Amino acid sequence: MDTLKVKLNYAGYQKNSKIISNISFDIYPGELVGLIGPNGAGKSTIIKAILGLLNEVNGEIIIPGKNQYAYIPEHPTYYQEFTLWEHIELAKAVNQIDGDEYDQRAEELLRIFRLHKKKHQFPTSFSKGMQQKLMIIIALLIKPKVYIIDEPFIGLDPKAIKDFLFILEQERKRGAAILMSTHVLDTAEKICDRFLLVNHGQLIAQGTLAEVQEQSEVDGSLMDCFYELMEDME
Incomplete structure (x- = not known):
């Protein structure tokens, strides 16, 4: 169920x-x-x-x-020493997701939320809205129930x-x-x-x-x- x-x-x-x-x-x-x-x-x-x-x-x-399940918090949480893309790769590893489809979906979501030019930047430099988009992207990539x-x-x-x-x-x-x-x-x-x-x-x-x-x-x-x-x- x-x-x-x-x-x-x-x-x-x-x-x-x-x-x-x-x-x-x-x-x-x-x-x-x-x-x-x-x-x-x-x-x-x-x-x-x-x-x-x-x-x-x-x-x-x-x-x-x-x-x-995936949790999108009100207050974004992230690792200061990781770039946006490194957060995406970490979520892939933690959830043991294989295949190129994940990376392709990540690129697509980055374009949709207009973060593709910032994929190698650190979220500490982002606005609150941009940090929230990162939380949303990671949750969507997991495809939870x-x-x-x-x-x-x-x-x-x-x-x-x-x-x-x-x-x-x-x-x-x-x-x-x-x-x-x-x-x-x-x-x-x-x-x-x-x-x-x-x-x-x-x-x-x-x-x-x-x-x-x-x-x-x-x-x-x-x-x-x-x-x-x-x-x-x-």
Whole structure:
């Protein structure tokens, strides 16, 4: 089964801490699910629990395949002593990917994201948006069964956002499951199949836009529904 399954009774950063609780959802092959919530709502904690980065987790996480996921962080991480291309070669070696197809795909993605002239430069000299593009390229090259993406649009120019969304659509058609945390609600409403709305460490609604509208009793946009649900919790 290629489904990402998350069932968290509770999770936190230290023993006996419960930052999030009663979080349960599945993401199926070909789905793009938006993780929505204000700052401090628990979105990053949910992602870290899925990635196995928390000290306190009570529940079960099932990721299809062994290490078959790619994580695109909100804040790019890289090796200062490696060039852009050396990062791409490192990802190839770590994931034990063989063949020239990987290199050809890397060159193609570098052209799409307009980094082909900087392949032998160090990411330390890049803008935040360029560093984010490097994170995106490496994730796409792995071709995982699951993408976990945290605020991918920050720092990206409009063309890069359009190109990224187009490639994500191709990955969905390939059968990848995608969990995307974002504050950009109008974009999320257009591209996501379902939504997970989080506040105060708990799921306050989930489902398609129509289902969220029903749960919030608002016949409006995702943002309208979200604000109504937020007010109900105050």
